[in-house]
Every structure is written in C-alpha cells, then in structure tokens.
Amino acid sequence: MRRGVRWFAGALCGLPLPAFAHSPIEGLDDFYIGLLHPLFVPAHLLGVLTLGVLVAQQGVQRVQSAVVAYFIMLVAGLATTLAELAPDVEVPLLAATALIGVLVAAAIELPRALLLVVGAVQGVLLGLDSAQPQLAGSGRLAALLGTAIAASLLMLYALAFAEWFSKRAWQRIGLRVAGSWAAASALLVLALAMAR
Amino acid sequence: MRVCTLLAGGLLLVVSTAALAHESAGLAGGFTSGFLHPILGWDHVVAMVAVGLWGAFLGNPAIWLLPVVFPLVMAIGGALGVAGVPIPAVETGIASSAVVLGLMVALAVRPPLWVAAVIVAAFAIFHGHAHGTELPVAASPLAYSLGFVLATGMLHVGGIAFGLLVHWPAGRWAVRAGGAAIALAGVGFLTGAL
Numbered sequence: 001m002r003r004g005v006r007w008f009a010g011a012l013c014g015l016p017l018p019a020f021a022h023s024p025i026e027g028l029d030d031f032y033i034g035l036l037h038p039l040f041v042p043a044h045l046l047g048v049l050t051l052g053v054l055v056a057q058q059g060v061q062r063v064q065s066a067v068v069a070y071f072i073m074l075v076a077g078l079a080t081t082l083a084e085l086a087p088d089v090e091v092p093l094l095a096a097t098a099l100i101g102v103l104v105a106a107a108i109e110l111p112r113a114l115l116l117v118v119g120a121v122q123g124v125l126l127g128l129d130s131a132q133p134q135l136a137g138s139g140r141l142a143a144l145l146g147t148a149i150a151a152s153l154l155m156l157y158a159l160a161f162a163e164w165f166s167k168r169a170w171q172r173i174g175l176r177v178a179g180s181w182a183a184a185s186a187l188l189v190l191a192l193a194m195a196r
Numbered sequence: 197m198r199v200c201t202l203l204a205g206g207l208l209l210v211v212s213t214a215a216l217a218h219e220s221a222g223l224a225g226g227f228t229s230g231f232l233h234p235i236l237g238w239d240h241v242v243a244m245v246a247v248g249l250w251g252a253f254l255g256n257p258a259i260w261l262l263p264v265v266f267p268l269v270m271a272i273g274g275a276l277g278v279a280g281v282p283i284p285a286v287e288t289g290i291a292s293s294a295v296v297l298g299l300m301v302a303l304a305v306r307p308p309l310w311v312a313a314v315i316v317a318a319f320a321i322f323h324g325h326a327h328g329t330e331l332p333v334a335a336s337p338l339a340y341s342l343g344f345v346l347a348t349g350m351l352h353v354g355g356i357a358f359g360l361l362v363h364w365p366a367g368r369w370a371v372r373a374g375g376a377a378i379a380l381a382g383v384g385f386l387t388g389a390l
Contacts, residue, residue: 042336042339042342043338046338046342102268105264105268176260176264177260177263177349180263180264180267180268181267181342181345181346181349183267183268183271184267184268184270184271184341185271185338185341185342185345186338187268187271187272187274187275188271188274188275188324188327188328188331188337188341188345189331189337189338189341190275191271191278192278192331192337194279195278195279195280
C-alpha cells in the first residue's frame with residue numbers, strides 16, 4: 001500500500017503545470033496580456049478600427065492632428081488607470097463608436113476640429129477602459145505599454161487599409177456600409193448597457 | 197492488484213480535463229449565434245435578400261443606400277427589443293416585409309429613393325426587434341450583434357449580386373421572378389404554410 005502511495009506521489013510530481021494567476025491565456029506574460037487586450041475586447045476592437053476608417057475617409061493629410069490626439073489621449077487614459085482612477089466608460093465608449101460609425105456611413109467632410117475631438121475622446125475612453133487592476137508594479141506597466149502599442153498599431157492598420165481600399169467608388173461604398181454595420185452593432189449594445 | 201488500481205485511479209484523476217459541454221462559449225459563441233440568427237430564419241433570409249435585390253433593381257444610389265439604411269434602423273428596432281418595448285405583430289411585420297419587398301421587385305416598382313428608404317426602414321424595425329430580444333442572453337452581446345449585423349449585410353450582398361443580373365434582358369426577368377418567389381414565401385410565412 002505504502003509503495004502504491006509513493007508511486008502515486010511520484011506520478012503527481014511528474015505532472016506539474018505552471019500556475020497562471022493573472023493571465024487570461026495560459027503562457028502569456030503581462031506585456032502580452034496588455035498587447036492582446038484590444039483584440040480580445042470587442043468594443044475596443046470595433047472602436048479602434050472604426051476610428052481608423054474615419055480618419056482615412058477624411059484624408060490622412062488633412063486630419064493628422066486627430067491621429068496625434070488619439071495617441072496622446074490614449075496614453076493619458078492608460079496613465080490615469082495607474083492612479084486607480086478608472087471610471088466605467090462602457091457606455092461613452094459605445095456611444096462614441098456608434099457616432100464614428102454613423103460618420104463613416106454618412107461620408108461627409110467634417111471640420112478638422114471635430115475630428116480632433118473625436119480622436120482625443122476615443123483615445124482617452126479606450127485608455128480608461130483598459131485598466132489592469134489585477135496586476136501591480138512593473139507587470140502593470142508592461143501590460144499598459146502593450147495595450148498602448150496594440151491600440152495604436154490597430155488604428156494605424158485600419159487607417160492604412162481603409163486608405164488603400166478607397167481608390168474605387170465601390171470600395172468607398174463598402175467602407176460606408178462597414179461604418180453602418182459598426183454603428184448598428186455599437187448602438188444595440190449601447191441600448192443593452194443602458195437598459196441594465 | 198490493489199496498488200495498481202489505486203495508482204491507475206489516481207493517475208486518471210490527475211490527467212482529467214475540464215468538460216466542455218457547451219462549446220464556442222464567450223466571444224466565439226456570441227458571434228456564431230448572432231451570425232446564425234438571421235441565416236437560420238427563412239423569414240429573415242428572404243427579406244434581406246429582397247432588400248439587396250430591390251436595391252440592385254433601383255440602381256445607384258439605392259444599391260448601397262438601402263443596405264446602409266437597413267442596419268442603422270434595424271439597430272433602433274433592436275434597441276427597442278433590448279429595452280423591452282413591445283412592438284405589436286413583430287412576426288407578421290417580418291413576414292409582410294418579404295411580401296412587400298418581393299412584390300416591389302416582382303412588379304418592378306420604382307418609387308422615389310426616399311420612399312424606398314422609408315419602406316425598407318419600417319421593416320428593419322421589425323427585424324431588429326426580433327434580433328434585439330435575443331441580445332440580453334447572448335454570451336457576448338457585442339460579438340452577437342456584430343455577428344447578426346454582418347450576416348444581415350452578407351444576405352444583402354447576396355441579393356445585390358443576384359440583382360445585378362438586371363443589366364441583361366433575361367436577367368431582368370430572373371430577378372423579377374426571384375422577387376415573386378420571395379413574395380410567395382412571405383405569403384407562406386403569413387399564413388403559416390411555411
């Protein structure tokens with residue numbers, strides 16, 4: 001019997017698995033958790049991609065300031081979460097995304113000042129909604145750095161793709177249709193969030 | 197023998213994994229169920245295809261304006277469904293959309309653009325309400341709504357693609373026949389025959 005227990009204990013020792021206290025996906029470190037955060041939160045992904053399409057649609061050269069405002073306010077929002085100031089911004093984020101989707105669907109030339117405000121608001125909302133309260137110290141900083149990089153790159157990818165995909169009339173129509181889809185999805189979840 | 201049994205039993209306990217009875221939970225499950233919701237309901241399918249058909253039949257700018265108007269207004273209907281605001285005769289409205297939109301194509305009706313947009317928007321409320329009532333129980337509401345909006349758009353594209361046949365005389369009749377078939381299906385939904 002004792003021999004069996006020893007075998008059993010030995011077998012248990014042979015099957016160790018690492019502990020993943022904070023990682024939503026096994027094997028990821030804090031930086032990657034932050035890096036993947038915008039990709040795994042549908043509201044963030046939708047918000048970032050829609051903003052990129054809007055900027056491309058309005059002409060990148062004309063509204064560079066909106067892109068810069070987005071980057072700055074994204075970092076500001078993420079930094080704010082370090083001070084444990086992370087208000088619930090789900091509803092404003094969905095509302096902003098719905099508005100951006102409607103603007104993409106409408107495809108009308110917008111004032112540069114308005115686009116600057118839209119970029120800044122979307123950036124700060126995404127930053128504030130990307131808090132990593134379960135992490136601390138350097139791990140938290142690494143995660144927020146990952147989120148800043150991912151949210152910036154995703155916006156630039158969407159912008160670049162939409163710019164490339166707007167040479168022909170049907171492509172521009174396709175972007176407008178995609179904008180209406182994004183707006184519809186965001187509006188529905190906004191209604192759900194407000195109903196709750 | 198007893199030792200071996202204990203050992204084997206213990207090892208089996210250690211190597212056991214979680215039971216995944218309900219696959220595709222979370223984001224993927226939300227998106228999949230949302231995507232399948234319009235596709236698995238024939239009343240939704242034929243009406244969405246009819247929107248695309250009619251848009252293609254009316255030509256530019258209706259060909260893209262109607263599929264842009266539809267999801268936006270559908271979202272309003274969905275919001276009403278989410279909020280629990282009742283809309284009378286939702287299923288009748290959905291079935292009627294197939295009848296009316298199918299007849300528009302079959303009879304080659306060409307109203308002013310704004311009239312076509314209003315007709316499509318009115319029916320979008322019913323379709324959105326039906327989808328919206330499912331939203332609160334979705335695993336991921338945004339993924340669910342993205343799924344059903346995307347599926348709705350794909351059905352529109354399917355209708356537009358078939359509707360582009362109107363550029364040929366024989367194709368024009370094929371499109372009108374498609375509209376008639378959709379209208380008949382709508383009658384079937386209304387009467388409960390389908």
